Amino acid sequence: MTSANDEVFLKVRDVLTDALGVDDDEVEPTTTLQADLGAESIDFLDIVFRLEKTFSIKIPKGELFPDDILNNPDYVDGDVVTPAGLKELKSSMPHADFTGFEDAPRVSKMPDLFTVNTIVKYVENKLQAA
Amino acid sequence: MRWVWIDTFVEFSSGKRAAAVKNVSLAEEHLHDHFPGYPVMPPALMIEGMAQTAGILVGEARDFQENVILAKIRRATFDDYAHPGDELRYEATVESLTEQAATTAGVVFKNDKEIGRVDLIFSHVDQASQNLDLPEENFVFTENFVNLLSDFRCKANHNADKP
Numbered sequence: 648m649t650s651a652n653d654e655v656f657l658k659v660r661d662v663l664t665d666a667l668g669v670d671d672d673e674v675e676p677t678t679t680l681q682a683d684l685g686a687e688s689i690d691f692l693d694i695v696f697r698l699e700k701t702f703s704i705k706i707p708k709g710e711l712f713p714d715d716i717l718n719n720p721d722y723v724d725g726d727v728v729t730p731a732g733l734k735e736l737k738s739s740m741p742h743a744d745f746t747g748f749e750d751a752p753r754v755s756k757m758p759d760l761f762t763v764n765t766i767v768k769y770v771e772n773k774l775q776a777a
Numbered sequence: 778m779r780w781v782w783i784d785t786f787v788e789f790s791s792g793k794r795a796a797a798v799k800n801v802s803l804a805e806e807h808l809h810d811h812f813p814g815y816p817v818m819p820p821a822l823m824i825e826g827m828a829q830t831a832g833i834l835v836g837e838a839r840d841f842q843e844n845v846i847l848a849k850i851r852r853a854t855f856d857d858y859a860h861p862g863d864e865l866r867y868e869a870t871v872e873s874l875t876e877q878a879a880t881t882a883g884v885v886f887k888n889d890k891e892i893g894r895v896d897l898i899f900s901h902v903d904q905a906s907q908n909l910d911l912p913e914e915n916f917v918f919t920e921n922f923v924n925l926l927s928d929f930r931c932k933a934n935h936n937a938d939k940p
Contacts, residue, residue: 689848696873696880
């Protein structure tokens, strides 16, 4: 669990306040990027560029924020994410917390997986692997 | 009025850095309304000038094969006004360039004094938005913009040939 004092968290918070024009106190580990902070699609790209610079890491397209998994018709049925789709999502996003989401996986709920904590865990995994 | 907000390039290093100048003139109609009796170059048009400088830099890096769209203004700060008679210089540096997008950092000078910073994100729209019904031709880098770069290169070659 991310504590609010972690060095990685603090740097991620700076990235988000700069990229999204929000205040420090709006950014908590469980804050969602879209619903809580109002991030739009181009902001995700901005966040990726800023994370790469801040942490000196390389983030391949779709690794932090997978954007095309649910375009596969085998993985969705209307708004419902199929078991195969959920499996693929979990495998592609080991940095995300699926608690709650996996009980009733919906395409429309996918943005809730993109929290501050998701980014922190992704960066921590990247730094450990380096 | 043509939507070109730079007069000429004065520096161009492919994929890295470019500088363009814009001479603010009272012949520009909008300055008579902005503001009556006190003409000020609108900062929004200085952002556009930087976007054109940096956008051509980013587009040229991939040989103008893609439409480069200004996607986000990351930062735009100005500390001073520009008036008719002033020379603006937009200096843009590529920070990152991927298949999908590019980021640039920019500094705005007025008569050689720094007056602003404009950092931008450009999206390669053909790569990022394959489902859009886009025209086949490049609708961003029209003749007006491509000519700016050709003119600069002609001048650079001409100067290199001088004894």
